Amino acid sequence: MIWKLLLALTTSTAHVLAIGTPLGFGSSTVGGGSATAATPASAAQLLSWLADSTPRTIVISTTYDFTNYYGSTSGKICKPWTCSPNPQFAIDQNNWCANYQPSAATGTDSWYKSGTGYSYLLKVASNKTLLGKGSSAGIKGIGLLIQNADNVIIQNINISDINAKFVWGGDASERLPVTIVGSTHVWIDHCTIKNVGRQFIVTGYNPAKAITISNNIFDGRATYSATCNGKHYWVALFTGSADTITFAQNYIYQTSGRGPHIGGTSGYTQYVHVVNNYFVSVSGHALDSEVGAVTLAEGNYFNTVTTPSMAGTAGNEYFIQTSSDLSACQSALGRTCQANTLLSSGSVSRLNSAVLTALKAQSAVTRYSPMSASAAASYVQANAGVGKIN
Ligand SMILES: *[C@@H]1O[C@H](CO)[C@@H](O)[C@H](O)[C@H]1NC(C)=O
Ligand SMILES: *[C@@H]1O[C@H](CO)[C@@H](O)[C@H](O)[C@H]1NC(C)=O
Numbered sequence: 001m002i003w004k005l006l007l008a009l010t011t012s013t014a015h016v017l018a019i020g021t022p023l024g025f026g027s028s029t030v031g032g033g034s035a036t037a038a039t040p041a042s043a044a045q046l047l048s049w050l051a052d053s054t055p056r057t058i059v060i061s062t063t064y065d066f067t068n069y070y071g072s073t074s075g076k077i078c079k080p081w082t083c084s085p086n087p088q089f090a091i092d093q094n095n096w097c098a099n100y101q102p103s104a105a106t107g108t109d110s111w112y113k114s115g116t117g118y119s120y121l122l123k124v125a126s127n128k129t130l131l132g133k134g135s136s137a138g139i140k141g142i143g144l145l146i147q148n149a150d151n152v153i154i155q156n157i158n159i160s161d162i163n164a165k166f167v168w169g170g171d172a173s174e175r176l177p178v179t180i181v182g183s184t185h186v187w188i189d190h191c192t193i194k195n196v197g198r199q200f201i202v203t204g205y206n207p208a209k210a211i212t213i214s215n216n217i218f219d220g221r222a223t224y225s226a227t228c229n230g231k232h233y234w235v236a237l238f239t240g241s242a243d244t245i246t247f248a249q250n251y252i253y254q255t256s257g258r259g260p261h262i263g264g265t266s267g268y269t270q271y272v273h274v275v276n277n278y279f280v281s282v283s284g285h286a287l288d289s290e291v292g293a294v295t296l297a298e299g300n301y302f303n304t305v306t307t308p309s310m311a312g313t314a315g316n317e318y319f320i321q322t323s324s325d326l327s328a329c330q331s332a333l334g335r336t337c338q339a340n341t342l343l344s345s346g347s348v349s350r351l352n353s354a355v356l357t358a359l360k361a362q363s364a365v366t367r368y369s370p371m372s373a374s375a376a377a378s379y380v381q382a383n384a385g386v387g388k389i390n
Helices: 002-010 043-051 093-100 323-333 354-359 373-383
Strands: 056-060 063-065 072-079 089-091 105-112 128-132 138-140 144-147 150-155 158-162 178-181 184-189 192-196 201-203 209-214 217-219 236-238 242-248 251-253 269-275 278-289 293-298 301-309 316-319 341-343
Touching: 043 056, 043 063, 043 128, 072 093, 089 093, 089 105, 178 184, 236 242, 269 354, 278 293, 278 316, 278 373, 293 354, 301 316, 301 373, 316 323, 316 354, 323 354, 341 373
Parallel strands: 056 128, 063 138, 128 150, 138 158, 144 178, 150 184, 158 192, 178 201, 184 209, 192 217, 201 236, 209 242, 217 251, 242 269, 251 278, 269 293, 278 301, 293 316, 301 341
Antiparallel strands: 072 089, 072 105
């Protein structure tokens, strides 16, 4: 890591590298490697550079606005939530309203196409680094699709404003800022994501392996909310058939659910190390380990979180709190483990020892050196999100 920093400082901008190295599962991610850094002249050029087959280091320092890139459209919507004020609406994609919300009120509305599906998302191919420089590098109105790619780094990018009023309830495309499907070696670091229709980050059904999601801000402050309280419900969804994900040092606030939701399909397995994150002002739930989940939660700080982890869901989760949890973890993993801290938050009781049995064979977890929850709380508030590095 030191040599990389020195290299970045002492050479010209032609050899710009990401700052630091990924923790945990994504640790060998190199993105575009030593590809010469260049700045796209337009949104169209950014789109083409991300998608082509050339290894690239793409450096941006302003916001590329895709909101109206593909124009807008209008159509049928429904209103699955009846709470007030300002429930989110749902676009009637593939007859979703009639199929899943037959009693919801319907209407018509308009939205921007750039947010609405696989055909519009910004495709990110293999061997790419997208680096934000300074504090105003961003992508607006569109999400990134990292599909069947190997080696992608997205660092210091502000991602925002993707049809935040609407949800489409299907699974194929839902206005997602970052979608990782069937990809390996992906590092999403120091990004800030806000004001979107659906999850801030998801994996699909094909495996997402060797992934690190670190030092990001998931800002849940929302005008339109599925829970009608100004807090975004859809935070993160990890559902691949064989995901390995380190979710570390992220700052999650003013949300109301799915932070993250892991699993849900039997026969699939997601190894997710949720470590040293800082959650604050969460009116619903944070962790939700469904069938297939193998979740180790350690060294996280939950401040005013109604439900730090859902009870009774079918996945395996080991949520460390007591000295006996710590010693079981330490004897399985062979290193110091860290307890989660719950401040003004609900209680948790999730201790599936199958998690320790599975993860003791994963060096990304056994070699991880977590901070204490209180150190993580300060570190994350000072360091997460866009504008803190580069
Ligand atoms: C990415 O880079 C690696 C190493 O330089 C190379 O072997 C691989 O073929 C590249 N992948 C693609 C899809 O271009
Ligand atoms: C991120 O983008 C949003 C929406 O464009 C903007 O309000 C916010 O100031 C940006 N954040 C940073 C850190 O640049």
